[in-house]
Amino acid sequence: MMVTLVNSIFGPNGALSLAHALSGALVLVSFMMLYQDRLSAVINVLALHSAVLGLAVAWQAWIQAEPQLYITAVIALGFKAIIIPLALHRIVRRLNIHREVEAAVGIGLTMLAGMGLVALSLVVMLHTAAHSAVLAREDVALALATILLGMLMMIARRNAVSQIAGFMSLENGLILAAAGAEGMPLVVEISVTFSIVIAFIVIGVFLFRIRERFDTIDSTALDAFRGELQ
């Protein structure tokens, strides 16, 4: 097992295999995020997710010989894998929500939906990208899977912090797709822009003490919010 793994990395198609392995790992970590039921665990998985992305982007920078991609990798490793998770942990402590278990949809159902989404994205992308380079094709398929799993996370969870985690994993999938598209310009600028958006979101949550997404079973509360209560 170990030997084949080593062979596949350093063998003739090694560069490809490692890129695929890292993209696959990203999807796997997205799944891990789906079944966490404690907020601090979600944040830790998010840090892992960003770290895997950082490695994947760094590897792409190496095999495509695109040095500017290292900036994106550093943003992923430094800002998204360390600074943001620390800030989120702080928010969780400040708002006193560490013990919150807050899935809006059951975990089993979420996992099933997740598997469906991954299958869907593989079928769609491998089919449509049949003419693209192998590297881009598989990469884009796995990136789409990560994006869809991120969206699922945002839908399935109610807490603002896990929504941020969902959005960041979605965005990690995007950066993976952008880095995998050979020679795509503006990737670094895009990753910087997204970091600014995330910083905005996190600061917003902190300043306004947003705990929950604004939906509730109690429809009178909803009507009151919409200004429609007579």
Place this chain on the structure above:
Amino acid sequence: MMNVATGAVDATIAIPVVSATILAMVSHWRLAARLNVFVSLATLADISLLLLRRPASNGLFLVDDLNIVFLLLNGFVGFTTSIFSAGYIAYELETGNLTPRYLRFYHAMYQSMMAGMNLALITNNLGLMWFGIELATLATVMMVGIYRTHAAVEAAWKYLILASVGIALALFGTILVYLAAEPALGAGMGAMQWTNLLHNARLLDPAMLNVAFIFLLIGYGTKAGLVPMHAWLPDAHAEGPTPISAVLSGLLLNVAIYVILRFKVLLAHSSVISEPNVLMIGTGIVTLLFAAIMLYRRRDIKRMFAYSSVEHMGIIAFAFGVGGTLGNVAGLLQMMMHSLTKSAIFFTVGHVAQAKGTQKIADIRGLTSSHPLLGWMLVVGVVAIAGLPPFGIFTSEFLLITSTFAHAPILAVVLGLGILLAFGALIGRMTTLCFGTPSPGSHPVRASKTPILLHFGIVLFGGMALPVFLYDWFAHVALLLG
């Protein structure tokens, strides 16, 4: 010669960016409001210069028949809104809803938003287009939450989350377009330049383009308020300051539709077989019907007009989906007329809400007797937006229904039904708002009437006598849209 034109292109973005920085530092609010009006006028003048002397497109910027219309509209509505905004914030300061500290921020965000929209409109690069929309979105998110009330923060948060997801999907669509182009055009900036892509449209991978368009339609459609991604729009319109509701409805929705159109042109010239049209017709019809039904249960006046914007975006998406010369002309005309009418309506509604001290429809009655000018302006606005003659929206909706009848009578019937439903809701609300015995409790308000009258004047002119050159121009753009 050329330098003037290219300088003018840079200035469409440079003026708002520089003034945003300056306005962030001006603490005297009256001066800041005047400065805001002045720089908006300067931007408008600069864009008019582009109309006279059009620069050749390069890798970054592109001025063609399609975007010059929207640039002008952007400059114009941006300018009139800045005039309205000056009066509006003076009142908000008096009542203590806003403090001067927030106004610095407000003006800076206003100009950042204009910069973002101008960038999205004028750029030739798909990545920068995305960036422009993103910048404008973030600026509007900040402004929607500016009142810091519970409802405003909730609206801003909802807007931020939905818009971020939308914008992420749009970026994925953009990456797919790049992947469709990269094998044929080679890696690098060339595969992200719109003109270059259009020139080589036949070489692009059609399967990939098709999938890309789905993501782009959902992604940018979120920003345009197309159902089912519209949920942020009514809240953002109702809870933010009214000048922002005016520019959101009047400009930002248009810019999002414009970006979708750019991609639609690419697909129309590639070897993809007309699938985007079906998608756009479908989303358009669903959006129109949904919004028309939702119009009936509204109890907040700004929220009602926000749903009316959703309805119009549905009609516009439908029009471009139907395509052909008439369909596209109808769509372009509808975009222009809706933008002018809806922003004027929001100006009026802003004054009404200040005069009555409420946005609840139930508490506003008999405006034509208590505030004759405001009341009648609202009547004119609702008549225009509901699609009655002699206003411009009637012309575009009439064009659209007749041209749809030629291809698909059933679709035309559904379209007509949706428009009628919305018409009933709007006219019904208007009668209680504007006529009958006035509701108690009202404050005098210094309305800035000029922008409102100016907008309605243009809309009326567009409906009575659409100039031939304008029609020819639209028809020319319609050919490009395919």
